[in-house]
Structure formats: structure tokens, C-alpha cells
Amino acid sequence: xxxxxxxxxxxxxxxxxxxxxxxxxxxxxxxxxQTVEELAARFDMRRPSVSQHLRVLKDSGLVREQxxxxxxxxxxxxxxxxxxxxxxxxxxxxxxxRLNSLAQLLDEDKA
Amino acid sequence: MTRLLTIKVDQFLPHPPSRVWRALIDPDLLGRxxxxxxxxxxxxxxxxxxxxxxxxxECEVLELEEERLLRISWRNRSLDTVLTWRLVPEGSxxxxxxxxxGFDVDDGFQSDAFDAMGDGWSERVATxxxxxxxxxxxxxxx
Numbered sequence: 001x002x003x004x005x006x007x008x009x010x011x012x013x014x015x016x017x018x019x020x021x022x023x024x025x026x027x028x029x030x031x032x033x034q035t036v037e038e039l040a041a042r043f044d045m046r047r048p049s050v051s052q053h054l055r056v057l058k059d060s061g062l063v064r065e066q067x068x069x070x071x072x073x074x075x076x077x078x079x080x081x082x083x084x085x086x087x088x089x090x091x092x093x094x095x096x097x098r099l100n101s102l103a104q105l106l107d108e109d110k111a
Numbered sequence: 112m113t114r115l116l117t118i119k120v121d122q123f124l125p126h127p128p129s130r131v132w133r134a135l136i137d138p139d140l141l142g143r144x145x146x147x148x149x150x151x152x153x154x155x156x157x158x159x160x161x162x163x164x165x166x167x168x169e170c171e172v173l174e175l176e177e178e179r180l181l182r183i184s185w186r187n188r189s190l191d192t193v194l195t196w197r198l199v200p201e202g203s204x205x206x207x208x209x210x211x212x213g214f215d216v217d218d219g220f221q222s223d224a225f226d227a228m229g230d231g232w233s234e235r236v237a238t239x240x241x242x243x244x245x246x247x248x249x250x251x252x253x
Contacts, residue, residue: 091118099122102144
């Protein structure tokens with residue numbers, strides 16, 4: 001069987017996305033950049049917990065933090081998400097695998 | 112609003128376009144790297160692939176340009192898509208560009224496809240990400 005050789009996102013991206021709370025945070029940030037206070041207001045959760053989730057997202061590269069006066073504003077970073085989406089999409093994977101098969105077939109079948 | 116997703120993948124092949132073209136339009140060769148099929152290189156020809164866990168997509172040859180382009184329709188279950196292969200000479204080889212378009216991200220396609228792939232764990236994430244991808248694509252210039 002051909003194997004998939006495209007870029008695979010780092011494991012911290014997957015563990016960051018494994019939490020429903022963090023996925024909800026990403027959905028909120030996809031709408032617009034927000035402060036931790038604004039985000040915390042949307043959850044039945046204390047601010048330090050939200051901050052902790054945001055730190056995991058930041059460490060995985062999924063969100064960026066920016067200081068604005070006394071506030072920290074969080075915004076989504078598209079790059080790792082795009083990697084994950086590409087990796088996850090079944091047909092993207094399918095075609096990459098098939099094209100590898102084609103390359104192998106053409107290399108072997110020199111005659 | 113229907114939002115359609117296009118998959119684009121390309122690969123450089125160190126072989127001339129004539130050779131790559133043959134691997135694309137010869138049903139036996141096509142079956143060896145893609146899937147078993149009853150393809151014939153003739154516009155209007157209807158055929159199917161045996162796609163294993165993806166089912167049996169019903170296809171029709173839509174467009175055919177010798178050593179340059181092959182376009183087919185690809186329908187099964189909730190999928191109603193168009194698949195285009197383009198061959199572009201590059202040095203002494205060929206770049207093959209594959210474009211698979213018409214995936215409706217709002218229409219259960221994701222869950223169908225993921226079930227077929229056995230990747231059930233990622234269903235929720237994938238749906239979310241498909242939405243992201245869509246919104247990000249809108250933001251990108253070009």
C-alpha cells in the first residue's frame with residue numbers, strides 16, 4: 001500500500017484540538033479577535049481556566065496573543081489549521097496516495 | 112448558501128507527458144494506480160470505479176485533450192463532483208495537477224467520507240475545520 005507522505009501537523013496541534021472547550025474557543029476566535037475577558041464571558045468557566053486553555057492553543061500555534069494596553073487580544077492563526085484540514089480531508093489524502101502510486105508505477109514499469 | 116470545496120493536489124513525475132497520459136487513459140494501467148474501472152477514453156463514455164470503501168462512483172468522460180487534460184464527473188452517495196487531471200510538461204518530466212471540485216461542505220459529505228475512511232474520531236473537528244477553511248479561503252488574496 002502506498003503511504004501518505006504529506007506534511008503532518010505536530011502532535012500538540014491534535015491534542016489542542018481534542019478538547020471541546022478549545023474547539024469552541026477557536027470557533028469564537030474565527031469570528032473575530034477577542035480578549036480573555038470577552039471569551040470567558042461566553043463560558044461557564046472561571047477566567048484562569050480559560051487562560052489555561054488559551055495557553056495550550058498558543059503553544060500549539062493555533063492562536064496568537066497580542067498586547068493591547070492592559071489587555072491581551074487573542075486571534076486565530078490559519079497555518080496549523082490549514083495543515084490539519086489538508087491532512088484530515090479524506091479526498092486530499094486519497095489523491096496524494098494515488099499520485100504516489102502512479103509515480104511508483106511509472107518508475108517500476110520502465111519497459 | 113451552498114459552499115463548495117475544491118481539493119487540489121499535484122505531483123511531479125519524471126516521465127514525459129505521453130507516458131503519463133497512457134497511465135491515465137489505459138483502463139488497465141489506470142486500474143493499477145487508481146482503481147479498477149471500465150473507463151474508455153471517449154467523451155460521453157459512462158463508467159464506474161470500484162472504490163472499495165468509497166463505494167462505486169458513477170462517472171462520465173466530460174472532456175479529453177490528448178496528453179493535456181482529462182475531465183470526468185464523479186458521483187456517488189451524496190457526492191456530485193468533477194475531477195480534472197491536467198498534464199503540464201516540466202523539464203524532461205510532467206507535472207500532474209489533480210482538481211476534485213464540488214464537495215458540498217454543508218451536506219453531510221464530510222461525515223460520509225469520514226465514515227468511509229474510518230476516521231470517525233475527527234468528524235466533529237473536521238466539520239469545524241471545513242468551515243474554517245472556507246472562511247480562510249475567502250480572506251486570502253487571489
